[in-house]
Amino acid sequence: MNLLGALENGLFALAQVLRLPVITLLWVAVGAAVFMAGGCVVEWLARRRERAGFNLNAWLEAGAVLGADAARRSALPAPLRGLLRDVESERRKPSFGDGGLEHLVLEREERVRRTLNGSRVLVKVGPSLGLLGTLIPMGTALASLTAGNLEAMAGQMVVAFTTTIVGLAAGTVAYVIQVVRHGWVNETVREQRFLAERVAGEIARGEAGTDAGAPAPGAAQEERDDGALSASAVAG
Numbered sequence: 001m002n003l004l005g006a007l008e009n010g011l012f013a014l015a016q017v018l019r020l021p022v023i024t025l026l027w028v029a030v031g032a033a034v035f036m037a038g039g040c041v042v043e044w045l046a047r048r049r050e051r052a053g054f055n056l057n058a059w060l061e062a063g064a065v066l067g068a069d070a071a072r073r074s075a076l077p078a079p080l081r082g083l084l085r086d087v088e089s090e091r092r093k094p095s096f097g098d099g100g101l102e103h104l105v106l107e108r109e110e111r112v113r114r115t116l117n118g119s120r121v122l123v124k125v126g127p128s129l130g131l132l133g134t135l136i137p138m139g140t141a142l143a144s145l146t147a148g149n150l151e152a153m154a155g156q157m158v159v160a161f162t163t164t165i166v167g168l169a170a171g172t173v174a175y176v177i178q179v180v181r182h183g184w185v186n187e188t189v190r191e192q193r194f195l196a197e198r199v200a201g202e203i204a205r206g207e208a209g210t211d212a213g214a215p216a217p218g219a220a221q222e223e224r225d226d227g228a229l230s231a232s233a234v235a236g
Helices: 003-017 019-050 056-061 078-090 100-147 150-213 219-235
Strands: none
Touching: 003 019, 003 100, 019 100, 019 150, 056 150, 078 100, 078 150, 100 150
């Protein structure tokens, strides 16, 4: 046997070894697609319940953000309530004024966007596994055709086309979930940024009001000097 024939037979054997892992991963992809679809439905129901009649602009016009009571905060969706809770806990730290609010918002955005990783991976992996599951049995089917075993060839072709359908179906479901959840993520990120801007404005106004209310250095001494001069003028 020449070297080329040995290499070709080795590749054929390697492809057959990969058959079991590919079929197993296809089942995993199907389970992941079903799980993601169920999670998407549950999240849609939760968002529909939380956002029924909710308007962020109207909520902000009702009063200050940092001074909102528990009843008013309960009207916010869960991500915005979590942002306010984190802001209240981080405000007590000295590092909050040095970009702490921006870091907090970016961290929460990254956490929200990370939820899209699963569907993004499945969009690519599902069709790839389907293609692998198609090509591997086709090699066996061609070998059966060469041997004249048409029944075995037909069985392998059925497996090949079935894996293609399953892989494409899993990728399609993941793509639909990706599109729907991407819109939800963008909405959440936009609202968190808007709310954070209002919080930053309230903090800045509070600090400015505190600075304006404090007497300037030497102001008390000038008032005492003015009072002494006025008293001297009256006495004179």
